[in-house]
Amino acid sequence: MSIRFAILGLLHYKNMHGYRIKTHIERHFGHMWSINFGQIYPNLKSLYEDGLIDYNEENVPGEKGPSRKLYHITDNGRKMFQEWLNSFPEGNMILRDPFLMRFIFFGFGDRERALEIIDEQIADYEEQLDRRLRYIEKRQHQGMYVRLISELGVEFNQMFLDWLKRAREELESSTDHGHDPEPVLSGID
Amino acid sequence: MSIRFAILGLLHYKNMHGYRIKTHIERHFGHMWSINFGQIYPNLKSLYEDGLIDYNEENVPGEKGPSRKLYHITDNGRKMFQEWLNSFPEGNMILRDPFLMRFIFFGFGDRERALEIIDEQIADYEEQLDRRLRYIEKRQHQGMYVRLISELGVEFNQMFLDWLKRAREELESSTDHGHDPEPVLSGID
DNA sequence: CCTCTCATGTAAGACGTTACATGATTCA
DNA sequence: TGAATCATGTAACGTCTTACATGAGAGG
Numbered sequence: 135m136s137i138r139f140a141i142l143g144l145l146h147y148k149n150m151h152g153y154r155i156k157t158h159i160e161r162h163f164g165h166m167w168s169i170n171f172g173q174i175y176p177n178l179k180s181l182y183e184d185g186l187i188d189y190n191e192e193n194v195p196g197e198k199g200p201s202r203k204l205y206h207i208t209d210n211g212r213k214m215f216q217e218w219l220n221s222f223p224e225g226n227m228i229l230r231d232p233f234l235m236r237f238i239f240f241g242f243g244d245r246e247r248a249l250e251i252i253d254e255q256i257a258d259y260e261e262q263l264d265r266r267l268r269y270i271e272k273r274q275h276q277g278m279y280v281r282l283i284s285e286l287g288v289e290f291n292q293m294f295l296d297w298l299k300r301a302r303e304e305l306e307s308s309t310d311h312g313h314d315p316e317p318v319l320s321g322i323d
Numbered sequence: 324m325s326i327r328f329a330i331l332g333l334l335h336y337k338n339m340h341g342y343r344i345k346t347h348i349e350r351h352f353g354h355m356w357s358i359n360f361g362q363i364y365p366n367l368k369s370l371y372e373d374g375l376i377d378y379n380e381e382n383v384p385g386e387k388g389p390s391r392k393l394y395h396i397t398d399n400g401r402k403m404f405q406e407w408l409n410s411f412p413e414g415n416m417i418l419r420d421p422f423l424m425r426f427i428f429f430g431f432g433d434r435e436r437a438l439e440i441i442d443e444q445i446a447d448y449e450e451q452l453d454r455r456l457r458y459i460e461k462r463q464h465q466g467m468y469v470r471l472i473s474e475l476g477v478e479f480n481q482m483f484l485d486w487l488k489r490a491r492e493e494l495e496s497s498t499d500h501g502h503d504p505e506p507v508l509s510g511i512d
Numbered sequence: 513c514c515t516c517t518c519a520t521g522t523a524a525g526a527c528g529t530t531a532c533a534t535g536a537t538t539c540a
Numbered sequence: 541t542g543a544a545t546c547a548t549g550t551a552a553c554g555t556c557t558t559a560c561a562t563g564a565g566a567g568g
Contacts (some may be wrong), residue, residue, distance in 0.1 A: 136424050137528095138566090143427065146428070151547080153548075166388060170528080170530080171548080171549075172531090172549095173528065174528085174548095175549055176549085179549090201547080203548085213356055215428075216473055217482055219425055219432040220432060223420075225421050227418070227420035227422070228420070229355070229416070231416035232413055233416070234416075235325050235328065235412075238332065241468050242332065243409060278430070278494070279430050280427060281427060285486070289482055289486060290479075290482065294480075300471075301471050308467060326555090341520065342519050359556080361559090362556065364520065364521055364522085365521085378529095390519080390520085391518085425556085
């Protein structure tokens with residue numbers, strides 16, 4: 135549902151066609167968000183059918199590529215968008231991560247292998263942090279809200295990296311040198 | 324897919340039936356994770372069909388309630404689980420939040436309303452932080468991994484709260500006292 | 513008797529991802 | 541000519557959520 139509103143929001147900045155919406159999101163939020171055509175085109179279609187957006191089929195002669203639909207938001211679309219924007223968020227934050235899912239159970243696995251996997255995570259998030267810092271530097275002239283979102287991305291990244299490194303140290307210096315299953319929650323219920 | 328492995332992992336701690344798996348997750352990870360019956364029972368069924376878990380239909384006379392299937396993990400299940408645990412995480416972290424989705428577009432909305440919504444978030448996350456801190460205090464005797472996960476939850480919470488409060492301050496002291504659409508990304512592409 | 517908790521399950525639908533199909537233009 | 545990019549779309553699949561159906565036993 136909220137991709138619909140993301141599209142309506144982006145159309146406040148400027149008129150766009152589907153392909154542009156994707157590249158725009160990749161360029162400005164790609165460091166923390168992704169979207170695919172499989173979501174964009176069906177949503178554009180239904181937004182159009184609901185009268186929230188409209189388009190002019192245009193095939194600019196100078197432009198390369200096939201015909202494209204340049205969408206713009208309608209008055210009804212703006213109204214809907216405002217209602218959504220003013221409503222209290224309808225759900226909770228979702229955070230899921232295949233690494234953390236494994237991490238919970240590392241006590242049942244091989245300690246050396248766990249260290250390897252953690253090291254790979256550390257490398258990945260260090261690279262990502264670089265990307266995010268470079269992004270912030272490159273685009274200084276953004277509005278407050280988008281800038282704050284980027285900063286949140288950086289702070290999250292730093293927090294998670296610190297945690298990963300601490301977890302790694304604790305694991306390395308733990309007395310548990312065997313590979314015995316650790317009955318982490320036994321006796322609790 | 325990874326709920327299957329979560330179930331296999333939990334069955335390392337002790338034998339459980341479907342209902343227990345849910346209450347167990349709620350008790351130990353409910354502050355950061357949720358699962359529903361619509362996922363548990365079909366997955367138990369398919370894990371059973373794949374020979375990764377097995378069960379004894381038991382209806383303990385003293386126990387209240389209907390018959391239940393006490394599942395336990397099989398040797399094949401352990402093998403599969405080890406393979407998964409040793410494999411590199413097959414995807415990236417997913418973080419999505421209906422609040423942040425709105426936040427990006429607050430420049431197009433009403434500033435006072437934005438402050439209200441941020442205040443509600445702050446209250447929510449302060450409450451959640453309390454819950455998480457209480458949880459950590461109450462359960463000291465956990466294994467390293469589950470404890471570290473709980474600590475990550477707390478640190479995430481604190482980081483996000485700090486960010487929310489900073490965002491609120493910036494917004495309050497911003498010179499933008501009108502409600503004009505802020506052309507945050509205009510001129511970029 | 514009624515409600516709550518325990519317990520198992522199915523069905524419908526929303527949502528998301530991946531892959532595929534098509535075709536034009538640009539550039540090497 | 542062949543690959544890359546631009547551009548629109550559909551189909552299949554997998555996952556997740558919500559709602560529903562069923563029923564036993566405990567306690568007020």
